[in-house]
Amino acid sequence: MSSDVSVELLSEHSCFGGRQQFRRHQSAVTGLPMRYALFLPPRPRALLVFLAGLTCSEETFTMKAGAQRLASELGLALLMPDTSPRGAAVPGESDSWDFGLAAGFYLDATQPPWATHWRMESYLLNELLPEVQAELGLDAARTGISGHSMGGHGALTLALRHPGRFAAVSAIAPICAPVDCPWGRKAFAGYLGPDESLWARHDASRLMRAQTQPPFAGGILVDQGLADIFLLEQLQPEALEAACVAVGQPLQLRRHAGYDHGYYFIASVIDEHLRHHAALL
């Protein structure tokens, strides 16, 4: 258990020789209590942050992906943050499933009424991650990031926006070009306002194109199901692929016939993501 008294252990479960914990702590950044899940293998030698998608919480990946068995074997601690602040009672926060609650998009909102609490980027980078890294004695060279859908967007953009903070990156069915898709446009308009020039700073494909040299020498792994109903309109992996080609960034983009957007797909490819990170961290 964390030695930090401000971290509350909500539950703990033995799991593949390690411990699956659910925790809550008070965030100064969001001004709210925040929940997260942490899987601790018997001998943690690296840390993988996994960001979940729209409608999810810290429980979703933890309970559905089946990542703990191999993570335990590889010595990977797994950190699963929540997908937005909760409990702020911002008017309209639960009006739609793709904006507000469980739809934080891993950025800091600048627009009222979101800007006060919806600060997931600063919360993750300046608060949660340093806290967990310090507890485990693991630095950035031993930290990777991955995610699914909105969380894949989060993994790619946070790694690109914060060079040196993550030594490995991967994503499963990520939103690759949010400036050009309905989910991204709705979120960015609401959280960042009407000036679209500011949106590009949170768009993985545009951020990649702006690189002067390939940022991830170890390569990026992306898996995408071809029976994913969100593929064409929302996810657009071809935009990330083209951006990586343009800057010489190695990208392994694997397209899987028959797989949809859900956790059966994630469970089917998660082992290779864990191995990707374990090899680089």
Ligand SMILES: N[C@@H](CCC(=O)N[C@@H](CS)C(=O)NCC(=O)O)C(=O)O
């Ligand atoms: N709420 C939407 C879909 C939301 C959705 O597919 N969310 C994805 C992330 S974008 C997810 O992981 N959902 C949780 C789950 O499948 O357990 C719907 O019902 O059509």
